[in-house]
Amino acid sequence: MSDREAVAHLLRRATFGPTADEVDAAERAGAAATLDRLLAPGRADRGAAATPPPALPADPYAALTKESTREQRQKANAERRKQLQQVTEWWLDRMVAAEDGLTEKLVFFWHGHWATSAQKVKSARVMQGQLETLRRHGRGPFGPLVAAMVRDPALIIWLDGQKNTRKAPNENLARELMELFTLGIGAYTEADVKAGARALTGWTVDRGTGTARFEARRHDPGEKTILGHSGRFDAEAYAGLLAAEPATATFVAGRLWFRYAGTDVPAPDGLAGTDTTTTLRAIFSAPAFAQTRGTLVKQPVEWMVGALRQLGIRPSALPEQQRKQLLGGLNALDQVPLRPPSVGGWPAGAAWLTTSSLQARLRLAGMLAAATAPAVLARLTAAPAAGRPDALARLLVVDGWGARTRAALTPLAGEPRKLLAAGLISPEYTVS
Amino acid sequence: MDTLTRRRFLLTSGVVGAGALAAGAGAYSLRDLLDTAGDRDPQSHTLVLVTLYGGNDGLNTVIPYGDPAYRAARPELAYPDNEVRRLDDDFGLNPALEGLHQRWSQGGLAIVRGVGYPKPDRSHFRSMDIWHTAQPDRPGTTGWLGRWLDGAGGDPRLAVSFEPALPPLLAGARSAGAAVPVADRKAAKGLSAETLKAFEAAEPGESAARARAAACFADLRSVDDMIRQVRDSAEQDTADPDGEQAPATATGGARTPLDAQLDLVAQCVEAGVSTRVFSVSLGGFDTHADEKQLQAVLLGQLDRALTGFADRMGRTDAGRKVVVAVYSEFGRRVRANASDGTDHGTASDVLLLGAGVHGGWHGEAPSLTDLDDGDLKYTTDFRDVYATLLERVLDTDPGPVLADWRGRVDKLF
DSSP, X not given: OOHHHHHHHHHHHHSSOOOHHHHHHHHHHOHHHHHHHHHOOOSOOHXXXXXXXXXXXXXXGGGOOTTOOHHHHHHHHHHHHHHHHHHHHHHHHHHHXXXXXXXXXXXXXXHHHTTOOHHHHOOHHHHHHHHHHHHHHTTSOHHHHHHXXXXXXXXXXXXXXXXXXXXXXXXXXXXXXXXXXXXOTTSSOHHHHHHHHHHHTTEEEETTTTEEEEOGGGSOOSOEEETTEEEOOOXXXXXXXXXXXXXXXXXHHHHHHHHHTOSXXXXXXXXXXXXXXXXXXXXXXXXXXXXXTTOOBOOHHHHHHHHHHHTTOOGGGSOHHHHHHHHHHHHHTTOOTTOOSBTTOOOOGGGGOSHHHHHHHHHHHHHHHHHOOHHHHHHHHHSOGGGHXXXXXXXXXXXXXXXXXXXXXXXXXXXXXXXXXXXXXXXXXXXX | OOHHHHHHHHHHTTOOOHHHHHTTTTOOOHHHHHTTTTOSOTTOOEEEXXXXXXXXXXXXXXXXXXXXXXXXXXXTTSXXXXXXXXXXXXXXXXXXOHHHXXXXXXXXXXXXXXXXXXXXXXXXXXXXXXXXXXXXXXXXXXXXXXXXXXXXXXOGGGEEEOSSSOOGGGBOSSOBOEEOXXXXXXXXXXXXXXXXXXXXXXXXXXXXXXXXXXXXXXXXXXXXXXXXXXXXXXXXXXXXXXXXXXXXXXXXXXXXXXXXXXXXXXXXXXXXXXXOEEEEEEOOOOOXXXXXXXXXXXXXXXXXXXXXXXXXXXXXXXXXXXXXEEEESOOBOSSOOTTSSOOBOOOEEEEEEETTOOOXXXXXXXXXXXXXXXXXXXXXXXXXXXXXXXXXXSOOOSTTTTTTXXXXXXXXX
């Protein structure tokens, strides 16, 4: 692998799809300095600063009462959907605009890990609050993240935590917390689930303000035995126990490997660091990581955001019709941010490679090619016709085309927008 | 990543075993199925397996209303006697199961009670893996119908799912069933057929994922526009994804409505395709809270889809050779939680209808008071049901598929 290929591989995986200019800069800086800069950007992110999260009005449901009419409820429902769409569109725009691509992609990783869907949570403010929590704690040690998440209103609503009381514990949150978010299956017993549910009792969500609140009279203050430890554990203490288990560090590092490196090459031992930034460094530095080049199927959001960045398209600058097409395309591809299909998160790998997803990518590729910034298109057409497939590879940060794809692209050299669309649906671009 | 975790990711992430991937899972379109019309023995039967994802509450599906322990355990959640659709003096169906109740009266619905497996696992994903693989001790990477397919010659068109990703139960060691997408067929503008065809070619030395991406171009070319009609009729149901009602935490299941999936099955059966097994699914049964209304909505969808399908099947010779089996990965706790819901439980009912099925009760109802840590004790091993289906519907010796499992459900057929 050449130096350029090595930094391109790193940037493709660590961020949402680098531009050719970013790869140029990384190649000049070298692989080691590029990794350092990704993990510790060291300067304010101007792109993020220019895309502040929307300031949402109060949850329209807060104003409803038992006496509210059907019309009022429908109106509140519609308003809620509008707010959720606003947050989804903002997030997509932020993913494209951010300079600190590692942090943006990591927030998306955590969103898929603590997979919480607006389908049940419904409140845009509460979903936005969870994203802020994932962003605040996402790079740091895992303990504070778990402690914040057991008190996160969106997660509490999603897994029925507000219904978990001393009188009759509800196990949904405790079980998924251990199975999917921290320890992984097999590292706890059914008794731990029951005791864990008791530790989490008492936390409820105020739907008016969208904040979590502790109600002592609903909490079970009794002695519990969890994972061999006994005490009067509450939510925070339980979160601390989970975060301190060695199985948790291994499990979470494995999940990071799964998303950033894939499944073709098994995760090497000893990836887990004291915080997520350290674990990511271990993943990207592992010799096995280099072997994963060309094997990881891009998730639909990764595919789309990468293309938007490389083609110089800002979603927020598009007309409404095209913004709708973007979200509609993600829907057809089965990956809409804020709406994971399951508490187990999104699928991976070949599950994204079906005829129905190819059709959706075809439509989106045509739309993206049509919206490509003139300056970007000019770079492609600056090359002589025979050199355009290579110019396209540079633009889309693909290491190179195989004979099959080159044969498909070559006849399109005279039609640059079609060439772009064909590049976006190629196996080399779809699988990074 | 340890083996167990890795395997789990493969299964629950919709990525089946490497064998299945190599066999080109999903590389079939409806046209390919319809091309097999007439290839089958007209006397052979067809199995339609309906998976309910999330853990359907069996005690509020087939309701033991005559047992005082039922109401005592879940006072808010229990259905009053006068709402239950009566089956006999002790049991009745959920009020939403109107069509199935009618079938029961005509002797066309079989209910196997207390179906489960030893040492029940209360994780959705793990328990679903167990049901998919039929290997409770150590779920492997092959599904029970995938292993049947291996023995039946391995033609993927014999075992079909209408979900975007292949369900693990159809993944064999050497072969895999076909995942036929219910795809949106709006024509892709812009790129010519020549360009798309050029992408079909295999590239030596390419990764499995890139080879799969290229194979999609070949699949796409052969998808028939019959799919479009089904999709169009299905779209009405998805217009408003979020009503006011809070749904259950999602744990998987197809996005295409069950009736649309069964509609495709019906079209295939009527065309006389070679497919012997269809897998369809409905998700959303993880009712930890406010269960009653939520479950009733889902059971209503199930009831309409199943009875509509069964009625349609009753009208043709091919349709009258179809057997439908409905199951979920576990039932729910006997006692309600304080959220008017139930937590993950164990044994539950399997419902069967169709060709040759003897209606009525099968197996013993588990006791509501003699419990295993708050959960029902299973009375029928789920492999008894699988073995019976393999023998009586698929005309296959269950031995090689189910590790020489001996149990059967007597008098089910």
